Amino acid sequence: MPRYLVRRTFSDGLAFPTDASGREAVEGIVRANLDQRVTWVHSYVSDDDTTTWCIYDAPSPESIRSAAGTTGLPVDEIHRVGVLDPFFYAAPASK
Amino acid sequence: MxxxxxxxxxxxxxxxxxxxxxxxxxxxxxxxxxxxxxxxxxxxxxxxxxxxxxxxxxxxxxxxxxxxxxxxxxxxxxxxxxxxxxxxxxxxxxxxxxxxxxxxxxxxxxxxxxxxxxxxxxxxxxxxxxxxxxxxxxxxxxxxxxxxxxxxxxxxxxxxxxxxxxxxxxxxxxxxxPLSLEAVCSLAAGSGVDALALHSRTGGNAFFVNELLAAEPGRLPATVSDSILGRAALLSRPARDALEATAVLGRQAEIELICTVAGCAPLMLDECVEVGLLVGDHRTLAFRHDLSREAIELALTPLRRRELHARALAALEPSGDLVQLAHHAIGAGDSTRIVDLAGRAAQHCVALGAYREAARLFGSALEHVDTMSPERLRLLEGRARICERVEQFDAAIEAGEEVVALYADERSKGKWEAWLGGVCRCAGRSADAWTLLTRSVDRLDALGESIDLARALGLLSQHQMVSSRNVEAITTGQRALEMAERLGADDVAVHVLDTLGSAVACSGDDTGLDLLIAAIDRARRGGIHHEITRSTENLADALLVRYRAAEALEHIDQAIDIATELELRFSRNSLLNVRAAALLLVGRWDDAAAWARAVLAEHELAPTNRSSALKVLGTIRARRGDPEATEALDEALALALPYAEPQLIVPMRLARAEAAWLAGDDAALEREVRGALSYVDGSERWYVGGVALWCWRAGIHWQARVPLPDQFALMLAGDARAAATAWQALGCHYEAADALADSREASDLRESLEQLTALGAHPRALQVARSLRHLGEREIPRGPRATTRANRAGLTAREMEIAALVASGLANSDIAARLVLSPKTVDHHVSSVLAKLAVPSRRHVGAAAIALGVDLQVEGTAGPR
Structure with missing residues (x-):
């Protein structure tokens, strides 16, 4: 399944408290994503909590938009991305 | 047990x-x-x-x-x-x-x-x-x-x-x-089986778990299949025969039948029940789970399987279910019986509407029928027609070609050549279609007037029409229509009327639309369902070419229902594509994408249908700035090119030109526009308008030889405001905002930016924001207003307010008075609301808003200000 990076803007700031309410909110999003076969891998959140960059595995850009329609999350941009991992290029440890 | x-x-x-x-x-x-x-x-x-x-x-x-x-x-x-x-x-x-x-x-x-x-x-x-x-x-x-x-x-x-x-x-x-580890532990408790190993080996599959637990402790078989076969091996020879017979008969079978096939006494079946492989009542027995049936059946030697199927066949005849009999004949490898039973079972399936099964059965029968047998022709004809029906075009063509070759008399040959030509056209084998259709017409023409000739002429006319040879299509079509009417062949006449209507409409003459409506009416009166769907599809296509999306949407619903009921898959998918394309035009992109994806999810899709759905999806992605627009549009083009039909290729090239332009790829833009130019001769004037627009945007000098529709002419003349109004009158929101974006007035650009943002058209919105900055404007809005984002129809705050008042039954003049607006402005907003909600009249606003999840609140605006 392709991987996507989605930028979202929360002008009022984003809050997921680390308690039951936060868990409920996150679980709700995960469930809504599931209907579209979208998997939320993880997100990076800006220090001021207004922007997130979220990594998803999803069948198509539309599935991400549909899921966002259900969860009510804003979508600024969707990019299809791959992984470049520096450790992949690291020289083998010399003995 | x-x-x-x-x-x-x-x-x-x-x-x-x-x-x-x-x-x-x-x-x-x-x-x-x-x-x-x-x-x-x-x-x-x-x-x-x-x-x-x-x-x-x-x-x-x-x-x-x-x-x-x-x-x-x-x-x-x-x-x-x-x-x-x-x-x-x-x-x-x-x-x-x-x-x-x-x-x-x-x-x-x-x-x-x-x-x-x-x-x-x-x-x-x-x-x-x-x-x-x-x-x-x-x-x-x-x-x-x-x-x-x-x-x-x-x-x-x-x-x-x-x-x-x-x-x-x-x-x-x-x-x-699957069962969790805890569950497996509780099931395995006291059995002496290592639950952890059992869980990882079975993946928690309840059947495997139960199977493995049922096996003797300490003697766990290497695989579950072995466990089943191992248990079967405990049976006496006659009981094993009975088990194998049951496996061949299916998941469950009557005891008497099993005994007949296995040649054993009923008592032997008790053994199978005792080891837990079979369960049942006094009359029937079944495998406790189908996996064990599969394991037993797979383990049969080919000869043994044949023998059991042959016996099952003998035991079930003559009263058994035809398909079941055919199944056993195939299993028994008995050629004579396969040809007879599979052939009859296929007809039976056709009668019941199980077309895929019928196609497969015809195939099985054909594998075994003698090449010289007269029966072969009948089976080939059956398979050809059924495969066409389920869109297995290659198989249909293969069977059809053999039919043509087998017929010796000119009439049958010509008739089947015409049929084959029609299928070749659907499959994108344009050159083959020309050869077959012209040959068929020549052959049948030599035999004098006939319904077959009228039908062949109709198919030829259709091929001329889709190849944009409209003048020829009209001439051929008129001859076909007159002949069909003289001979009283109503279905042929409706088919030709439909093609004629499309050809006239394609040549830019709107009376073609009336002919198409007449074709639909006549098909309805005659109860010719597949022609209702085809004519509706052509009418909707002709409307879409003219950007009249709301009208197209009004016509297609009933046709989609008919195509669904009758399993006319090709028509249904084409109509769903029309719906997707129309929704794209009226600005309902989410819905358009959802329908396009629904079509793409279908299996064995005809290339044209896949191509159209990909075009809609690619266009939406390009306009949103989403990834994978290029992939979708590349595949869409690759699928369309073999058809060599201008009506497919010109709009496809233009969609790709737009995507290239929005992505800032000038080289690709020029390449696509030139690709469209090479096909534009003889195209409908709306297509010509699109080509002229994109030539202009690509900086290619080209002069259209026909008068362009107002919308395009105004854009090219630089009258962005008037062009936008003209597009808005057609209900085309993106096109309107796009036209307005060419304006040099800051106020126009701001309005365009707001509309584009509401639609989620980011790349075009960015271009407009750049133009605004060039004009020295500051405080350019960056995102959609929260209120616009909150509703799915993309209504602005003012439009929501007005929609609520319309839904509450107020006339435009009252709304104007209440909101202190000019009646003209209210008229404009109301038509915009109707278009965005894609409803024909103001009476439908309330219901459509509810259906779209748009919350229309009248409070706060209800009282005088």
Whole structure:
């Protein structure tokens, strides 16, 4: 399944408290994503909590938009991305 | 029994859910879809549920893993346990009667009724149809329909589509997941089996777990299959024969039949029951799980399998179900019997609407029929027509070519050449289609006037029309129409009328639309359903070419229903593509993308249909700035090119030009525009307008030789405001905002930016923001206003306000007075609301808003200011 990076803007700031309410909110999003076969891998959140960059595995850009329609999350941009991992290029440890 | 009990663990919540929906079914019918991998315990769950509610009336039907499924097999099972109308109707070859009988059976007391359809991954198409038919009427039936199916089915399995379509408030979906480690531990407790190893080996598959636990402790077989075969090996030779016979007969079979096929005494079957491989009652026996049946059947030597199938065939004849008999004939490898039985079973399937099964059976029969046999021609004709019907064009063409070659007389040859030419056109084999159609017309013309000739001329005219040779198409079509009318061939006349209408419309003459409407009317009066759908499709296409999307949407719904009912898949997919393209034009991109994706999810899609759906999807992605626009549009073009039809290629090139332009790829923009230019001769003037616009944007000097539609002419003349108004009048929001974006006035640009942002058209919005900065504007809005984002129709705050007042029944003049606006401004807003909600009149605003989830609040605006 392709991987996507989605930028979202929360002008009022984003809050997921680390308690039951936060868990409920996150679980709700995960469930809504599931209907579209979208998997939320993880997100990076800006220090001021207004922007997130979220990594998803999803069948198509539309599935991400549909899921966002259900969860009510804003979508600024969707990019299809791959992984470049520096450790992949690291020289083998010399003995 | 040697300790083989199916223990139901971790299924309590499912049983509770089923009990709950059974209660609900007293009010409205309910459907429970139970899925899980093979061996997850779906059937065991259903059995436990039925045991808990033993007092409730139950109808149970199984689907079997046959070479070709029995049409309406599970309902035949039900008919056997019921004395009602069902048993009579299932025997007949009348699908409609069977459908009605099932409804009658379900409507008859006592209620509630639990209807179980087990293992529908092996169901025939007619059964899936009947299931859909029942589910659509659930709200009037007091029954609970329980359907189980495996999850591991192929991507192109018809069940995926069927299951996907089963949605609604009365449908619940239950998944039977693999057992957890805890559950396996509790099951294995006291058995001396290492539960951890057992869990990892079985993946928690309830069947495997139970199987392995049932095996002797300390002597665990290497694989579960071995465990089943190992258990079978414990049987005496006659009992083993009986087991193998049962495996060949299917998941379950009557005891008497098993004994006949196996040549054993009934007592031998007790052994199989004792080792836990078979379960049953006094009349029938079944494998406790189908995996064991598969394991036993797979282990048969080819000769043994043939022998058993031959005996099953002999035992079931002559009264057995045709498809079942054909299944055994195929298994027995008995050529003569295969040709006879598979051929007849195929006809039987055709009569019941199980087309895919029919195509396969014709195929089996053809593999075994003698090349010189007269029977071969009949089978080929059957296969050719059925394959065309289910869009297996290559197979249809292969069979059709042999039919043409086999016929010696000129009339039959010509008739089949015409048919084959039509299929070749659908399959994108344009050159073959020309050769076949012209040859057919020449051949039949030499024999004088006939209905066959009229039909061949009609097909030739159609091919000329789609190749944009409209003048020839009209000449050929008129000759065909006159001939068809003289000979009283109504269906041919309607077909030609439709082609003529399209050809006239394509040549830029709007009277073609009237001809198409006449064709639809005539098809309706004559009850010629496939022509209703085809003419509607052509009318909708002609409207879409003219950007009249709202009208196109009005026409297609009924045609989609007809195509769905009659399983006219090609038409249905084409019509769904029309719907997607129309929704794209009226700015409902989410819905457009959803319909395009629904088409793309279909299996064995005709190239044109796949191409159109990809074009819609690629355009939406490009306009949103989403990824994978290029991939979609590249495949769309690759699929369209072999057709060499200007009406496909010009708009495709223009869509790709737009995507390249939005992505800032000037080289690709020029390449695509030149690609469109090479096909534009003779195109409809709206296409010419598009080509002129993109030539202008690509900086290519080109002068159209026909007058352009106003919308394009105004854009090219630099009158952005007037062009936008003209596009808005057609209900084309993106086109309007796009036109306005070419303006040099800051106020126009701001309005365009707002509209583009509301549509989610980011790349074009960025271009406009850049233009605004060039003009020295500051404080350029960056995102959609929260209020616009909140509703799916993309209504602005003012439009929401006005929509609420329209819905409350106020006239435009009253609204203008209340909001202190000029009546003209209100008129403008109201037409914009109607267009965005895609409704024909103001009476529909309220309902459409609710359907779209738009919250129209009248408070705050209701009182005078």
């Amino acid at each position: 040697s300790g083989v009990t199916v223990q139901l663990v971790e299924r309590a919540s499912h049983l509770a859910t089923l009990a709950h929906v059974l209660e609900e079914s007293a009010v409205t019918g309910q459907l429970a879809l139970i899925s899980g991998e093979a061996g997850a315990g779906k059937s065991a769950l259903v059995q436990a549920f039925l045991d808990e509610h033993a007092d409730v009336r139950t109808l149970v039907g199984h689907c079997d893993d046959l070479f070709v499924p029995r049409p309406l097999g599970p309902f035949a099972d039900m008919a056997r346990t019921s004395a009602g109308p069902l048993s009579r109707a299932i025997g007949s070859e009348n699908a409609a009667a069977a459908f009605d009988a099932v409804l009658a059976e379900l409507a008859a007391p006592p209620h509630p009724i639990v209807v179980v359809l087990d293992d529908v991954q092996w169901a025939d198409e007619a059964t899936l149809d009947l299931l859909r038919f029942v589910v659509r009427r659930l709200d009037t039936l007091h029954c609970l329909v329980v359907v189980t199916h495996r999850v591991e089915i192929a991507v192109d399995h018809p069940l995926r589509r069927a299951i996907g379509a089963l949605v609604g408030p009365n449908v619940i979906r239950l998944t039977v997941p």
